[in-house]
Amino acid sequence: MFYVDGSLRDITVTDTDDTHWNQVLRHLRATADQLTWYNGPEAHDIAPDDTEDPFATIEDGCTATLAVRYGHTWLSAHLPVDGIEFSLWPDSIEDGTHVADVLRFLTELGTACGRPAVLTAETVTGHHQLPPLITYDPATGTTTHL
Template structure:
């Protein structure tokens, strides 16, 4: 897998009060179950309405009650945290605070997660500006099993 140099892409993590999003699009309930299984290999904490809660075995348990409760999955990668709010079954989305991405170590952790999820799901995974899935910074290409920076 090709490594991305922090100096080449540090501009993707400019701090302006917005987040960066990681998307896996056109997902199904089965994809969410693969996501939960894959991400459970990381340090995660899950919350329901702000209170710690065990990770459900299936994503359907989360989506069945998501209208009534708030479910958050937090992935801890050193000083960096990624959050998944389970907005919709059709799209897996995690967000990152760019102020937490300050070196090659955090970039490598992000790339590791993109690669983990893309490989587990056999899908492309993109890192974008907040709420802008067409403003792509980094891509895990599932066909090539490779990650690359999309220079502007």
């Protein structure tokens, strides 16, 4: 799952759109070990009690990044994007502790949206119809993997 092949791994939440980002951000503020917002060259950490809406700062035609750390592992979302999607580099997953960080994030993200969260490989074309490597379903509380 985390072998280095030059591509990212994506974590997406099924049946979401850009309207779900605020509920995800509220949940991540409470559960993540660190949140950092990058808008252009500037970066700032988002505190758990911060009420600012960073999404409102994205200018048309520009991209921002929400970086999230669980344990020792960083995941990132490049915004705007339609739906909830985060990426991670497989070479950053060095041991079981890092895998546990990814599973924790997958669980928190699925919980935030009340929908299944899925980890897949990313392809060059961005086609996301690949078989899931890991899925967390908040309705059942179960995690499955290949």
